[in-house]
Amino acid sequence: MTNISRRNFLKISGAAAGAVMLGHFLPPPVAEAARLAGQIDADGDGYIPTLCEMCVWRCGVRAKIAKGKVVKLEGNPDQPHSQGRLCARGQSGLMTTYDPDRVLYPLVRVGQRGEGKFRRASWDEALDIVATKMQEIKDKYGPEAMIFSSTHNLSQVGFENLLNGFGSPNYGTQRSLCFNAMIVANLMTYGMEEPARDYSQLKYLILTGRNLTEAISTSETAAFVDAVARGVKVIYIDPRYTKTAAKSTEWLPIKPGTDLAFHLALLNVIIGEKLYNEKFVEEHTVGFDELAAEVAQYTPEWAAALTEIPADMIRCIAREFSEAAPYALAHNGWRTSNFVNSFQTQRAITILNAITGNWGVTLLPAAGEGGGGLGKPPQPPYPRISALRLDGVPWKYPFVPLKLGVFQQLRDSILEGKPYQARGWFISRQNPVQSLPDRNRTLEALGKMDFIVTVDVILNDTSWFADVVLPEASYLERYDPLLPVGNRIFLRQPVVEPQGEAKSALWIFKQLGERLGLSDFFQYEDEEDYLRQQLMPLGVTLEEIKTHGFIELPKKEGGLEYKWNTPSGKIELKSSTLEGAGYTAIPKWEAPPAAPDGQFHLLTGKVGQHTQMSTQNNQYLHKYQDEPRLWMNAQSAEKLGLKDWDLVEVTSEVGSVKLALQVTQAIRPDSVYMTPGFGKLSKGLTTAYGVGASDSVLHVTYTDPVSGGQALSQTCVTVKKA
Amino acid sequence: MAQKKCYGFVIDVSRCIDCRACLVACSAENKVGMKYTRIWVRDLGVKGEYPNLERTFVPYNCMHCENPPCTQVCVSGATYKDKETGLVLVDQEACIGCGFCVDACPYNARYLDRERGVVDKCTGCIQRLQVGQQPACVTTCVGKARLFGDFNDPASEVSVALKNARAIQRLDYELADGTHTEPNIYFINGDVMDPQVQPHEPTYSLAETSWKSLLIPAVLAGIGASFLGQATFFTKQLVEGEKEFEE
Numbered sequence: 001m002t003n004i005s006r007r008n009f010l011k012i013s014g015a016a017a018g019a020v021m022l023g024h025f026l027p028p029p030v031a032e033a034a035r036l037a038g039q040i041d042a043d044g045d046g047y048i049p050t051l052c053e054m055c056v057w058r059c060g061v062r063a064k065i066a067k068g069k070v071v072k073l074e075g076n077p078d079q080p081h082s083q084g085r086l087c088a089r090g091q092s093g094l095m096t097t098y099d100p101d102r103v104l105y106p107l108v109r110v111g112q113r114g115e116g117k118f119r120r121a122s123w124d125e126a127l128d129i130v131a132t133k134m135q136e137i138k139d140k141y142g143p144e145a146m147i148f149s150s151t152h153n154l155s156q157v158g159f160e161n162l163l164n165g166f167g168s169p170n171y172g173t174q175r176s177l178c179f180n181a182m183i184v185a186n187l188m189t190y191g192m193e194e195p196a197r198d199y200s201q202l203k204y205l206i207l208t209g210r211n212l213t214e215a216i217s218t219s220e221t222a223a224f225v226d227a228v229a230r231g232v233k234v235i236y237i238d239p240r241y242t243k244t245a246a247k248s249t250e251w252l253p254i255k256p257g258t259d260l261a262f263h264l265a266l267l268n269v270i271i272g273e274k275l276y277n278e279k280f281v282e283e284h285t286v287g288f289d290e291l292a293a294e295v296a297q298y299t300p301e302w303a304a305a306l307t308e309i310p311a312d313m314i315r316c317i318a319r320e321f322s323e324a325a326p327y328a329l330a331h332n333g334w335r336t337s338n339f340v341n342s343f344q345t346q347r348a349i350t351i352l353n354a355i356t357g358n359w360g361v362t363l364l365p366a367a368g369e370g371g372g373g374l375g376k377p378p379q380p381p382y383p384r385i386s387a388l389r390l391d392g393v394p395w396k397y398p399f400v401p402l403k404l405g406v407f408q409q410l411r412d413s414i415l416e417g418k419p420y421q422a423r424g425w426f427i428s429r430q431n432p433v434q435s436l437p438d439r440n441r442t443l444e445a446l447g448k449m450d451f452i453v454t455v456d457v458i459l460n461d462t463s464w465f466a467d468v469v470l471p472e473a474s475y476l477e478r479y480d481p482l483l484p485v486g487n488r489i490f491l492r493q494p495v496v497e498p499q500g501e502a503k504s505a506l507w508i509f510k511q512l513g514e515r516l517g518l519s520d521f522f523q524y525e526d527e528e529d530y531l532r533q534q535l536m537p538l539g540v541t542l543e544e545i546k547t548h549g550f551i552e553l554p555k556k557e558g559g560l561e562y563k564w565n566t567p568s569g570k571i572e573l574k575s576s577t578l579e580g581a582g583y584t585a586i587p588k589w590e591a592p593p594a595a596p597d598g599q600f601h602l603l604t605g606k607v608g609q610h611t612q613m614s615t616q617n618n619q620y621l622h623k624y625q626d627e628p629r630l631w632m633n634a635q636s637a638e639k640l641g642l643k644d645w646d647l648v649e650v651t652s653e654v655g656s657v658k659l660a661l662q663v664t665q666a667i668r669p670d671s672v673y674m675t676p677g678f679g680k681l682s683k684g685l686t687t688a689y690g691v692g693a694s695d696s697v698l699h700v701t702y703t704d705p706v707s708g709g710q711a712l713s714q715t716c717v718t719v720k721k722a
Numbered sequence: 723m724a725q726k727k728c729y730g731f732v733i734d735v736s737r738c739i740d741c742r743a744c745l746v747a748c749s750a751e752n753k754v755g756m757k758y759t760r761i762w763v764r765d766l767g768v769k770g771e772y773p774n775l776e777r778t779f780v781p782y783n784c785m786h787c788e789n790p791p792c793t794q795v796c797v798s799g800a801t802y803k804d805k806e807t808g809l810v811l812v813d814q815e816a817c818i819g820c821g822f823c824v825d826a827c828p829y830n831a832r833y834l835d836r837e838r839g840v841v842d843k844c845t846g847c848i849q850r851l852q853v854g855q856q857p858a859c860v861t862t863c864v865g866k867a868r869l870f871g872d873f874n875d876p877a878s879e880v881s882v883a884l885k886n887a888r889a890i891q892r893l894d895y896e897l898a899d900g901t902h903t904e905p906n907i908y909f910i911n912g913d914v915m916d917p918q919v920q921p922h923e924p925t926y927s928l929a930e931t932s933w934k935s936l937l938i939p940a941v942l943a944g945i946g947a948s949f950l951g952q953a954t955f956f957t958k959q960l961v962e963g964e965k966e967f968e969e
Contacts, residue, residue: 071750072747072750072751072858073750074861074862075861075862084861084862085743085861085862085863085864086743086747086862087741087743087862087864088741088742088743088745088746090743090862091743091746091747091750091862092746092750094750095750213739213740213741213865214739214741216741216864218864221739221741221864221865222864222865222866225737225739225864225865225866225867226866228736228737229734229736229737229911241768241772241773241775241777243739243740243777243779244739245775246775246776246777246778246779247739251773251775253772253773608739608740608741608742609741609742619756620746620749620750621746623745623746623749623756623759624742624745624746624749624759633772634772635772664768665768665770665771665772665775666768666772666775666777668772669772
């Protein structure tokens with residue numbers, strides 16, 4: 001690509017030799033900076049604060065450094081998300097950095113896709129290949145033929161600059177596989193994505209599938225345990241007896257897909273018996289009369305037949321909940337049991353909190369992670385985009401925010417080649433092979449690509465099929481853009497040098513941008529320069545933040561106001577937006593499909609030792625995880641003649657896997673459960689390979705037409721001895 | 723002189739969610755080998771008939787007994803009860819890896835690290851205690867189920883927790899000689915009277931194996947204080963056979 005004259009070559013190699021010699025005497029930059037900041041001593045021992053990235057909760061971390069290596073991670077006691085604590089995943093973060101399977105150098109595929117044969121390449125060569133391929137696709141088919149996908153993270157701004165600067169509308173996130181139903185329901189009802197929850201005054205809690213002790217958000221999980229310890233009544237609704245069920249006052253093993261019926265019946269009782277907060281409803285909501293008329297038919301007896309929760313129990317919960325209000329909370333979870341009716345379930349939950357007047361006590365407007373007065377490097381406006389998005393937003397899914405998208409639809413549009421054929425896929429910190437439903441279809445979609453590049457720390461199942469893998473520095477080895485939350489600004493900073501030749505996302509995106517003629521979107525010298533430009537308007541130096549890992553700015557005058565950003569400016573029990581587009585404006589019963597005879601509902605859900613599909617290769621988490629098995633109720637197992645630890649074959653209409661059986665009392669007889677993220681394809685994951693089976697092989701793609709959410713619990717399976 | 727200290731744990735069983743942050747924290751802090759663990763969360767299992775179920779998790783590690791049976795059987799004097807803190811510790815330089823103490827513990831709280839040829843166990847993170855920090859498992863505990871402190875200090879977190887507890891249980895064990903282990907872990911606000919976590923009869927003890935009770939003092943006497951270091955090395959080689967030591 002570049003011509004190097006002999007004279008220049010000599011100059012470069014001379015400089016390189018000098019750098020090598022000097023490098024021998026100069027301390028590594030991270031250690032030097034930490035030493036200057038007084039964080040580590042002359043021996044390279046001490047503590048450096050940063051932010052966790054083992055999940056998306058972003059706890060504060062104090063990394064203990066000994067002789068230039070991370071030896072222990074501690075929760076930062078001054079940070080609100082960790083309060084000095086880290087969960088198992090947070091504690092194990094150093095083993096992500098020191099994973100023996102780390103990708104240390106840029107890799108270029110040499111064998112067939114999926115064979116896992118790669119050769120080592122220099123950064124220059126790898127970046128040149130990626131930029132050349134991307135440019136070829138753009139020139140031949142238009143920028144929309146390149147798909148960009150990434151999972152919610154702090155480097156997203158850089159990623160978005162690359163995608164928007166390149167001019168592609170095709171932005172894939174993980175959110176439609178997670179919480180689209182909840183976010184869109186909150187937007188339609190409250191005009192905000194997700195209110196904050198406050199447990200400090202709580203007396204009564206309804207958890208609809210929110211498994212707080214296994215799907216851990218450290219501060220919220222801690223607040224939940226405190227609440228349980230002080231005797232808060234917890235109603236836990238889940239077809240599975242999880243660890244959260246074990247801590248709850250009541251476990252109600254609801255029939256999968258009927259959470260909506262349960263919540264409609266609560267509304268029926270609370271409205272029918274006039275137990276709602278009349279003043280709050282009058283002042284802050286619209287559509288109450290229509291709601292009352294709709295829910296009048298949803299009696300507890302009606303719901304009991306569907307949910308298999310006794311009518312008296314439903315009536316009792318409705319009364320106790322409204323009695324405890326406003327110190328009550330119906331948690332809308334990140335997702336419920338996830339059927340196509342989950343959007344209406346989420347709407348019913350938001351409405352339940354509204355009419356009982358829990359606002360301002362257990363539900364608060366979120367402080368939000370935006371702005372914070374931070375600056376950013378200058379950049380020109382993005383090029384105009386005229387192509388349709390392949391994920392159907394908004395032309396097929398009008399209510400789904402662009403930044404959420406409908407990822408499974410994106411995959412299906414690749415396969416259909418409609419409205420146009422995608423040719424290339426840029427994937428950063430994401431593993432769609434395991435996260436999307438129906439793995440066979442995802443692999444087929446990858447097969448249709450002319451070019452696939454991933455940015456990753458290990459060879460996850462998607463990188464295994466890539467043409468080029470760009471090795472990213474782990475979160476303990478890099479800077480990311482600053483995180484403003486409320487009046488605080490948090491910093492992720494490197495605590496050790498990157499392993500091998502790994503580089504930060506900020507560096508990788510800039511290098512690619514420059515090669516693609518998009519330098520104007522990456523106007524920073526290096527990572528620290530990016531952060532300094534962010535801090536410029538605040539008059540705060542980077543050094544000030546580096547010392548404690550965050551900085552507190554003066555609080556803005558006045559508290560957070562209730563500002564419901566809906567068309568009416570009030571909480572919309574009846575959504576005018578949904579009504580205007582001809583959708584169900586008031587939650588209405590939608591029956592889920594029943595499991596065919598002899599089949600089970602396939603449930604999936606988190607364990608406290610792993611985050612989605614990304615942590616199974618971490619040796620510490622591997623050490624302390626349970627063998628991932630298929631849960632089946634003892635009664636059902638007996639009927640099928642199956643025993644504990646039997647190898648069973650699980651089959652859905654799209655795929656089949658084999659794994660060991662776990663016979664248990666802790667699940668409904670009509671359901672089975674699998675832990676996601678196992679059954680790796682990539683042999684580059686030497687710790688996780690060969691453990692368990694992948695749920696994504698079995699999941700059938702079902703999309704909720706309103707929120708675009710994937711109905712992850714709607715798949716049914718048969719089970720037999722393998 | 724300050725009052726004698728008695729460090730130990732209070733475990734609030736109602737607060738443990740089996741997230742296992744403590745287990746990873748301990749492994750990282752103490753560089754515990756990937757095959758081993760110094761501490762546990764004992765899952766008593768899903769009990770009852772669907773849908774009336776119960777499940778209890780019991781954080782568990784060395785009880786740092788007042789009267790530890792492990793120290794009595796130690797051939798080399800490596801296992802001792804620390805005078806200053808009351809913690810039961812192993813001097814791994816002196817340990818010959820014979821494993822008698824592992825068999826003598828009614829709580830299965832010790833293990834023989836075969837790679838290193840020494841016995842290992844919970845130390846109450848004494849290296850952290852010395853610099854004013856709590857044990858790694860305690861600081862990171864998401865549910866605040868694990869507490870640590872000095873039972874002789876009435877203002878300590880553990881003393882206060884005991885005073886306010888709804889229920890207190892201790893897994894005490896009566897040894898063959900009639901004395902009691904008097905463990906320094908107190909379980910509060912939950913029932914741990916389950917066979918899965920109850921102490922069991924040691925598979926090795928001085929009282930029952932009379933020839934060893936004679937042998938050990940004889941060996942100790944034979945070794946003699948001034949030759950202890952060399953003798954330890956020698957005995958280690960004897961016990962471990964052909965296994966090479968990195969030191």
